[in-house]
Amino acid sequence: MSVLEEKAREFSQAAELILNVKEEVQTFIVGQEEVIDQVLWSMLAGGHVLLEGLPGLGKTMLVKTISECLDLKFSRIQFTPDIMPSDITGTMLLQPDDKGKQSFIFHEGPLFANMVLADEINRATPKTQSALLEAMGEKTVTIMGETKEMAKPFFVLATQNPIDMEGTYPLPEAQTDRFICKVDVTYPTKAELKEIVKRTTGTSGRSLEKVARVQDVVFLQNLAKEIIISEDLIEYAVDLIAYTHPGATDAPEIVKQYVQYGSGPRGLQSLISLAKARALCLGRYHVSIGDLKQTVKAVLRHRIILNFEAEANGMTADIIIDRLIEEVGALTK
Numbered sequence: 001m002s003v004l005e006e007k008a009r010e011f012s013q014a015a016e017l018i019l020n021v022k023e024e025v026q027t028f029i030v031g032q033e034e035v036i037d038q039v040l041w042s043m044l045a046g047g048h049v050l051l052e053g054l055p056g057l058g059k060t061m062l063v064k065t066i067s068e069c070l071d072l073k074f075s076r077i078q079f080t081p082d083i084m085p086s087d088i089t090g091t092m093l094l095q096p097d098d099k100g101k102q103s104f105i106f107h108e109g110p111l112f113a114n115m116v117l118a119d120e121i122n123r124a125t126p127k128t129q130s131a132l133l134e135a136m137g138e139k140t141v142t143i144m145g146e147t148k149e150m151a152k153p154f155f156v157l158a159t160q161n162p163i164d165m166e167g168t169y170p171l172p173e174a175q176t177d178r179f180i181c182k183v184d185v186t187y188p189t190k191a192e193l194k195e196i197v198k199r200t201t202g203t204s205g206r207s208l209e210k211v212a213r214v215q216d217v218v219f220l221q222n223l224a225k226e227i228i229i230s231e232d233l234i235e236y237a238v239d240l241i242a243y244t245h246p247g248a249t250d251a252p253e254i255v256k257q258y259v260q261y262g263s264g265p266r267g268l269q270s271l272i273s274l275a276k277a278r279a280l281c282l283g284r285y286h287v288s289i290g291d292l293k294q295t296v297k298a299v300l301r302h303r304i305i306l307n308f309e310a311e312a313n314g315m316t317a318d319i320i321i322d323r324l325i326e327e328v329g330a331l332t333k
Contacts, residue, residue, distance in 0.1 A: 015282060021211045025062075025065050027208075031195075038295075041277040042155075043066075045273035046153070047180025049182075050121075050159075050179040064117070069212070070115075072113075075113035083125075088110060089141045090106060090107050091143065104144070117159070133175050137178055139154055152218065173261070176303075180273065181295070182302035220280070223280060224280045227276035230286070233287055241267050241300075243327060244303070244320075254320055262305075263299075266303075271296060278291045304320060
C-alpha cells in the first residue's frame, strides 16, 4: 500500500469514528444536528465554543453527552455574580503532613477537566470571566506564582441566555473573540418535541457507550491539522474576512452601512481550522469551498460588531455574512 493510499485509509477511518460519535450522541440528543456538527468541528480544531440559546433547549445535556461518548473528564461550572476566580481555578491551601509540618498544597478547581461547561458565563463578574478566558487562551493558570497546565485536550463550552440580561455582565467583544465559533441553539420542531417527550418521560433508559477515548481525540486533532488547503481557497477565506471591514475600499455596501467593526486575524485562523475539521469529518484530506461556506457563519457571527443603524433596521450578522458569501462568490466563478 502506497503512502497516499495509507493516508486516505487513515482519513476514512477517522471520518467513520467521528460519525460513530455523532450517532451515539444522537441516541440521547434529539435533533440539533447542526449544533452537534459545529461543536464536534470546534473540538477537532482545538477551539472553544460559545453556545447561545434559551433555557431548556438541551445545551447542558449536549455537552455532557459528548464528553461521555468521548470518555472525557467533564465538569460543570454554574456562573453566578458571587463566584470568584479561585472557585474555578483552584487555590493553595495550608495543609499539615504526617509530621505536622505545614505547607501549601494546590487543590484543583473544576477548570481542571477535559471538557468544561461554563453555564451562563455572562452572569459572572468580569474578573472571573477573565480568569476563565486566560485559561482558554494560554491553557495554563497561575496560582501564587506557580503555573499549572490544563488537561489535554481542554475545551470550554460556554452558554449564555440571550433574553434575560438583568444581573449579567455581557462578554466584551475582545473576549468573545477567544471562542472559535458561536453556535445558535434553536427551538426543536414539533416532531422533535414529540420524540423528546417519548425519550424523557417514560421508563425506558439507555446508557451511553464510550465510542472514543482521550487519545483518539488528540489523534483526530493532529490529523485535522494535516488537511491541506489550496492557495485559491486561502485567498477566498482572506477575502471573506477582509470584506467585513467597513473601512476597506472594496467592502460591500451593506458592510459599510451596518458594520462598526469587522473580524481580525483570529477570525481567519478560526475559519481555516474549522473548515479543516469539517473536511476531516467528511473523510476528505483537502478543504473545499463548501467547507468554508458552511463554517463561516459560526466563525464570524460574534466577530462582526453591528452599529446602531443595523439594530434599528433589524439587520443581523447572519444576513450580512450571507451577503458576503454572495459578493466573494463572484471571485470563484
